[in-house]
Amino acid sequence: MTHTLLDDNTAEGFARVALDNIVRPYPYKLDHLMTRAGDLAEPAVAHPVFYGSYDWHSSVHMHWLLVRLLATRPGLPIAPQIRQTLDAQLRPEALATELAYFERPGSRTFERPYGWAWVLRLQSELTLLGAGDPQAARWAAACAPLADHLALRLIDTIEIADFPVRTGTHFNSAFALVMALHFARSTQHLALRKAIVRRAHRWFGHDQRYPARYEPGGDEFLSGGLIEAVLMQQVTDDDCSFGDWWEIFSPGQAELATWLTPVTVADRTDPKMSHLDGLNLSRAWCWRLLGPALPPTLQPLAVRAWSDHLEASLPQAVGGHYVATHWLATFALLALEDTAPSQAAACSLDPN
Numbered sequence: 334m335t336h337t338l339l340d341d342n343t344a345e346g347f348a349r350v351a352l353d354n355i356v357r358p359y360p361y362k363l364d365h366l367m368t369r370a371g372d373l374a375e376p377a378v379a380h381p382v383f384y385g386s387y388d389w390h391s392s393v394h395m396h397w398l399l400v401r402l403l404a405t406r407p408g409l410p411i412a413p414q415i416r417q418t419l420d421a422q423l424r425p426e427a428l429a430t431e432l433a434y435f436e437r438p439g440s441r442t443f444e445r446p447y448g449w450a451w452v453l454r455l456q457s458e459l460t461l462l463g464a465g466d467p468q469a470a471r472w473a474a475a476c477a478p479l480a481d482h483l484a485l486r487l488i489d490t491i492e493i494a495d496f497p498v499r500t501g502t503h504f505n506s507a508f509a510l511v512m513a514l515h516f517a518r519s520t521q522h523l524a525l526r527k528a529i530v531r532r533a534h535r536w537f538g539h540d541q542r543y544p545a546r547y548e549p550g551g552d553e554f555l556s557g558g559l560i561e562a563v564l565m566q567q568v569t570d571d572d573c574s575f576g577d578w579w580e581i582f583s584p585g586q587a588e589l590a591t592w593l594t595p596v597t598v599a600d601r602t603d604p605k606m607s608h609l610d611g612l613n614l615s616r617a618w619c620w621r622l623l624g625p626a627l628p629p630t631l632q633p634l635a636v637r638a639w640s641d642h643l644e645a646s647l648p649q650a651v652g653g654h655y656v657a658t659h660w661l662a663t664f665a666l667l668a669l670e671d672t673a674p675s676q677a678a679a680c681s682l683d684p685n
Contacts (some may be wrong), residue, residue: 338669339405339666339669339670341406341409343669344402344405344406344409345409345410345411346650346651346662347398347402347650347651347662347665347666348398348399348402348409348411348415349411349651350395350650350651350658350662351386351395351396351398351399351662352399352411352414352415352418354385354386354387354391354392354395354658354659355383355385355386355392355395355396355399355418355422356385356418356422357385357386358375358376358377358384358385360387360655361376361384361385361387361388362387362388363376364388364389364443364444365379366439366440366443367439368437368438368439372439379430379434380392380430380431380434381424381427381430381431382396382422382423382424382427382428382430382431383396383431386659386660387655387656387659387660388659389444389448390444390447390448390451390503391659391660393448393451393452393455394451394454394455394660394663395659395660395662395663396419396422396423396455397451397454397455397458397663398662398663398666399415399418399419400419400455400458400459400462400469400472401458401666402415402666403415403416403419403462403466403469404458404461404462405670416468419472420468420472423472423475423476424475425474425475428475428476428478428479429478431479432478432479432482435479435482435483435486436482445486445490446487446490446504446506446509447503447504447505447508447509448503449483449486449487449509449513450487450508450509450510450511450512450513451512452476452479452480452483453480453483453484453487453512453513453515453516454512454513454515454516455476455480456473456476456477456479456480456516456520457515457516457518457519457520459472459473459476460473460519460520461519480516480520484513484516484517484522484525487509487513487525487528488524488525488528491506491510491528491529491532492528492532494506494532496536497536497537499557499561500550500553500557501548501549501550501553501554501555501556501557501560501612502550502552502553502554502555502608505555505557505560506536507533507536507537507557507560507561507563507564508555508560510529510532510533510564511560511563511564511567513525513529514526514529514564514567514568514674515674517529517674518674529568530568533564533565533568534568537561537564537565538565538578540561540581540582541581541582542581542582542583542584542585543558543561543582543583543584544584544588545558545584545588545589545591545592546584546588546591548591548592549596549609549612551605551606551609552605552606552608552609553608553609553612554608554609554610554611554612554615554664555611555612555615556592556612556615556616556619558584558592559592559615559616559619559620559623560615560619561582562579562582562619562623563619563622563623563673565578565579565582566622566623566626566673567673567674572625572626575626576626576628579626579627579628580628592616592638593634593637593638593641594638594641595613595616595641595642595644595645595646596609596612596613596645597609598610598646601649601653601654601656601657602654602656603656604656607649607653607654607656607657610645610646610649610653610657610661611646611657611660611661611664613642613643613645613646614642614643614646614647614650614661614664614665614667614668615664615667615668616638616642617638617639617640617642617643617668618664618667618668618671620635620636620638620639620642621639621668621671622671622672622673623635624636624639639668642668643665643668643669646661646665647665647668649661650662650664650665
């Protein structure tokens, strides 16, 4: 069994990868809708904060990783370098340019919903750290207009969306709501919390016998079923209610084995196939969050699945190809130490 604890050495390895990524300009996968001739610029011009780490959303969640490590491991030897780098990155004028990009006519769906969700999770972490850290409070203030803008966009989007996106990639609806719920709680954004709870129940509240045998797709880094279960755990009012939902939702024993068993990755240098290492880490994260609320007979299996999935893919977070190391450490950190928002805060709302 591999090492499955976040010690200082592991944390520093994650930090070094993130510090390298967020200021690394190339290679960069640009997602940009040109609306007129000449409407194109270098990534660092359009995105003076999130220009590194291969693509925009990966840069956002690598910033989150660094903030999270400052919060949980403030004594790391690398902490001063983290602070210096974040201070240079999270400048008000640079974040204003990022916001302006979202306000342009051609950017209505840019990074929806995955990048939006990670901005909200980043702002949640900045807010929590900033409560006792003046420097982080400045970063949070600089990032707040962008996060507030995307929170309102997310509300507007989910309020009119009749159907969720269930695929296990960047478009997954449940993942976005799980991440946004952290922001809604930490910033006391009641409108967003209400919208998440209502839509989660409407989209997923009546699902039955989830077909786990159809997972994964060849380039998925999320389990559509497990992340849906995490969301429902966080928007039901108590463990008993979630237990009732899980009993109806959960796949049969044979299909459940699909979720309990790590997947293999045929080519870790392939940008799409390498997503499957992310699937192993995100499954571990889901099992970590779900475990305490599952039936007693399933809890030991959840613990073992958490460990097995980490063992399968944790080494790739810092020692693999760049197609993986530009983002995997964030999911590794989630799998190793993430906790859910307070259910009392998140679930005391009428979903109807």
